[in-house]
Amino acid sequence: EVKRFSMSENHFLVNWGLVRLALFGKNAMDRHSLRSxxxxxxxxxxxxxxxxxxxxxxxxxxxxxxxxxxxxxILELPSILYKLYAPQKGLIQCVP
Structure with a gap:
């Protein structure tokens, strides 16, 4: 389920999309006999x-x-890359 930027402020549409996504997932699980x-x-x-x-x-x-x-x-790209890299940095460094 994808919503455009102009629709992101309408909480009713966003939440309704989430309900539709849940129903789509449930129906897919039922149709294909999946557990998740x-x-x-x-x-x-x-x-x-x-x-x-x-x-x-x-x-x-x-x-x-x-x-x-x-x-x-493109101006937001450096901050997003930093956020993605920052948590991994703590996992890679070892403290004796």
Whole structure:
């Protein structure tokens, strides 16, 4: 589910898109006999990843796994790259 930047301020449309995404994931799981599903919801400039799981007969859960912000212009690119690199820097460095 992808929403344009002009629609990102309309919370009703954004939330309705999330409901449609959940129903799409649930129907895909039912049709293909899956126990889980990974769904992506894009509302400019964010991309959110959701896991949908079948916990019991008729009981589905949906949880947000991650949210990533993308640059809206070339000027925002350095700050986004820094945000992506900064968490990894802490994982790579070893302290004795």
């Amino acid at each position: 599903n990974l769904s992506v919801h894009v509302v400019t400039p964010f991309m959110a990843f959701y896991a949908i799981q079948l916990k019991a007969d008729g009981l589905y859960t949906m949880a947000e796994l991650a949210r990533v912000q993308f640059p809206m212009s």
